[in-house]
Amino acid sequence: MITKVKFVSIPVKDQQRALEFYTQKLGFEVETDQPMGPGQRWIELSIPGAQTGVVLFTPPGQESRIGTFFNGSFATADVEKTYEELKARGVEFVQPPKKQSWGTSAIFKDPDGNQFVLSSEK
Incomplete structure (x- = not known):
């Protein structure tokens, strides 16, 4: 399995x-x-x-995927703290931490423009 x-x-x-x-x-x-x-x-x-x-x-033929939104999420125990740490290292955020009914999230991007959700673990 x-x-x-x-x-x-x-x-x-x-x-x-x-x-x-x-x-x-x-x-x-x-x-x-x-x-x-x-x-x-x-x-x-x-x-x-x-x-x-x-x-x-x-993969060859998949170049159009570069710079798109990643269909997944990276988790952290403390979104606000991780946001501050990554921002201090020069990571660009397109959305600062935002509290929702299900938890907290932020969105950052890599040098190729790929965007990722950073969200609370639970």
Whole structure:
């Protein structure tokens, strides 16, 4: 039986720039970084404390996905605190923390314009 989602893919234009953003600004860790075809690398990152990781890779023919809204959400115990920490590291937010009946969320983007929801764990 399936036990978890191992990783999700984030389409990026410049893999090196994306790698620096996700490791230096978001604190993700490199699990794999190896060549994969002409001009591409397979870059798999882990999120400290999480079972699911991300891959910075754009399959051929999927370039139109770069800079779109990520269909998922990153969770944190304290959205406001994480927002302040990431903002201090230079992460650009398109929506500051906003309280809803279900919890709190904010929206940030990476250097390629991909947008991500940062939400409360529960």
